[in-house]
Amino acid sequence: MSRYVVTGCAGFIGSNLVDRLLADGHSVFGIDNFSTGQRRFLDLALKNPSFKLFEIDILDLDVLRQAFAGAEAVFHLAANADVRFGTEHPRKDLEQNTIATYNVLEAMRHSGIRKIAFSSTGSVYGEAQVVPTPEDGPFPVQTSLYGASKAAGEGLISAYCEGFGFQACIFRFVSILGERYTHGHVFDFYRKLKDDPSRLPVLGNGKQRKSYLYVQDCIDAILLAMNKAPDKVNIFNLGVDGYCEVNDSIGWICEQLNVKPRLEYAGGDRGWIGDNPFIFLDTKRIQSLGWRPKYGIREGVIKTVEYLRANEWVFEMRDRS
Numbered sequence: 001m002s003r004y005v006v007t008g009c010a011g012f013i014g015s016n017l018v019d020r021l022l023a024d025g026h027s028v029f030g031i032d033n034f035s036t037g038q039r040r041f042l043d044l045a046l047k048n049p050s051f052k053l054f055e056i057d058i059l060d061l062d063v064l065r066q067a068f069a070g071a072e073a074v075f076h077l078a079a080n081a082d083v084r085f086g087t088e089h090p091r092k093d094l095e096q097n098t099i100a101t102y103n104v105l106e107a108m109r110h111s112g113i114r115k116i117a118f119s120s121t122g123s124v125y126g127e128a129q130v131v132p133t134p135e136d137g138p139f140p141v142q143t144s145l146y147g148a149s150k151a152a153g154e155g156l157i158s159a160y161c162e163g164f165g166f167q168a169c170i171f172r173f174v175s176i177l178g179e180r181y182t183h184g185h186v187f188d189f190y191r192k193l194k195d196d197p198s199r200l201p202v203l204g205n206g207k208q209r210k211s212y213l214y215v216q217d218c219i220d221a222i223l224l225a226m227n228k229a230p231d232k233v234n235i236f237n238l239g240v241d242g243y244c245e246v247n248d249s250i251g252w253i254c255e256q257l258n259v260k261p262r263l264e265y266a267g268g269d270r271g272w273i274g275d276n277p278f279i280f281l282d283t284k285r286i287q288s289l290g291w292r293p294k295y296g297i298r299e300g301v302i303k304t305v306e307y308l309r310a311n312e313w314v315f316e317m318r319d320r321s
Contacts, residue, residue: 004027004028004074005028006074007078008031008119010038014037015042016215016219018045030053032054040313068107071113072115073226074115074117075117075222076117079097083146098152098153102156108166120150120154120172122279125147132283133237133281157170157233158233166232167234171225172238173213174240174281175279176213179215181304187314189249203271204246205265209277209279211243211279213300214303216295224286239280242296243280248298249297253301253305256302
């Protein structure tokens with residue numbers, strides 16, 4: 001079996017990936033500074049002798065190099081994922097997404113690791129003119145600091161593949177849903193309804209069209225691509241064959257919580273700077289490898305609500321972070 005590094009191992013996607021890799025018999029070096037990750041997400045992993053946790057900051061390149069020793073591939077998931085408030089702290093995206101990715105690549109080069117999976121984002125397409133948006137569609141002007149920092153990370157990875165013989169799988173996600181989800185619209189709406197079930201403030205007009213993917217389907221795609229991707233640089237959109245309106249999602253959340261709040265719209269066709277009002281990615285490329293999502297958007301929303309209901313401690317922990 002293989003030995004892998006997972007950065008952001010205590011995060012939403014990262015911790016689920018760690019559990020899957022360990023269940024498949026692999027060894028995992030997990031890296032997290034717990035700025036947003038939750039130690040409780042690693043409860044199962046920490047009981048496994050094949051898991052080793054490095055509580056370090058990936059901005060510290062010297063320490064990072066030591067943590068990579070002996071690994072065969074890297075799943076680089078650590079990032080600042082705060083799109084909405086990016087303009088309030090622009091350096092954070094540069095440091096935690098772009099410079100951090102450079103450090104990961106340098107640590108790989110130092111340790112002789114040549115294979116990387118990178119969590120990018122559908123936000124790199126900005127406000128795409130082609131929908132559903134393919135990986136080789138027109139690359140637009142960036143509309144968010146988050147998207148720009150991820151596009152820069154993609155560029156660095158591609159250059160290291162050319163310059164140092166790396167192989168990369170770059171994944172442009174839609175928003176991911178499911179167990180251990182602690183950031184995004186379902187989380188925010190649940191918290192608001194928990195505080196006051198009679199009303200729900202909604203950014204924009206509720207007609208924004210978005211696509212979502214269940215976390216285990218996301219991990220299925222990542223692992224399949226890492227095993228089957230044929231090229232030096234492989235870029236894959238990850239999403240489902242469809243989308244919903246924000247209003248649809250609100251309806252499913254309210255149905256699960258058995259509430260009927262008054263919806264209070266802020267107005268406009270988007271919620272914040274960089275909020276693309278229509279996200280729908282073409283996923284034929286990853287499907288050509290044999291991947292299909294098992295769950296649709298509605299099922300993903302419901303599974304997320306069920307998780308939050310059973311784990312309301314995550315709201316308190318997010319407020320502390």
